[in-house]
Amino acid sequence: MLDPSQLYSVDRDVAQKVLGTAPALVHLFDGYIDAGNVTHGMASYLLAECEHEVLVEFDLDQLHDYRSRRPQMVFDTNHWTEMIDYHLRIHRVVDADGHIFLLLTGPEPDTQWQRTAAAVLQLAEGFGVSRMVTCSGVPMAVPHTRPTLVTAHATEPELASGNPMWIDRVQLPGSFSHVLEYRAGEAGLLAQGFVAHVPHYLAQASFPQATLAVLERLSAAAGLRVPIDPLLEASRANLATIQAETEGDADFPAMLHALEEQYDRLAASGGASVPSADEIGAAVERFLAEQDPPPDFGR
Secondary structure, eight states: OOOGGGGEEEOHHHHHHHTTSOOEEEEEEESSOOGGGHHHHHHHHHHHHSEEEEEEEEOGGGTOOTTTSOOEEEEETTEEEEEEOOOOEEEEEEOTTSOEEEEEEEEOOSSOHHHHHHHHHHHHHHTTOOEEEEEEEEEESOOTTSOOOEEEEESSGGGGOSOSSOOOOOOOOOOHHHHHHHHHHHTTOOEEEEEEEEEGGGTTSOOHHHHHHHHHHHHHHHTOOOOOHHHHHHHHHHHHHHHHHHTTOSSHHHHHHHHHHHHHHHHHTTSOOOOOHHHHHHHHHHHHHHOOOOTTTTO
16 A cells, blocks of 8 residues: 555644644545435535634545546636635534534545545544544435434444434445444544435435434534534525425325324334345435535535
């Protein structure tokens, strides 16, 4: 393996503000399943609501397939005026109580996954990271009119108990976040994640209710306090929008009622519902094939 430290550069001045704080490292990559825009939305929300500065810049030219995900450019009359490029960065972020955490965001690497994972773990060790945390959304047969369910996973299984839906064993296409969590566990570093269950009929749209649900779990796990009022307002507005957009759909009320009945029945019985491996795998493969990146994908 080539030297992982050659993949990134560190701002030494910013690094001095991190050392000794034992920060959590939140990693949120664009490029895998992102039902409800949970992963991308979370990254954007944290940067919008919290003070931050760039700590680490990765050499994305070594990791990115530009023909697969091209930078957006602006042409005005007779010349190019702007290029909106991709960046893979770790930010030093400060929460509402002044606690420092690290936020790794950007496009999922297209190549050199093992080397990049080694680079991230090298940085985590150097900055004394206490834990790594991620979040995402997956499409599920759940109604938008009920609380968003969240499934936890962790390198220490006792931290991922009480999940609403129990899955015995399933094989899925992996993501770089999955690899990173797996490698962190091998290295003895605590890593965990939270997966919001997004109504399948809303998987391609933003679903702030799901972002709020995983933000609350992420904040509790990492000991952070992030303002949630904007997400609460966005959730209320989103419910009104869904109501307006489905009023003319004659089939929607029956489908929603069936999902609500199923949700309530599972809640009353403890939520022990086990989808088959084939059902889960097919849903993931279908979503990956159908999803399109947002206009500001990965930036």
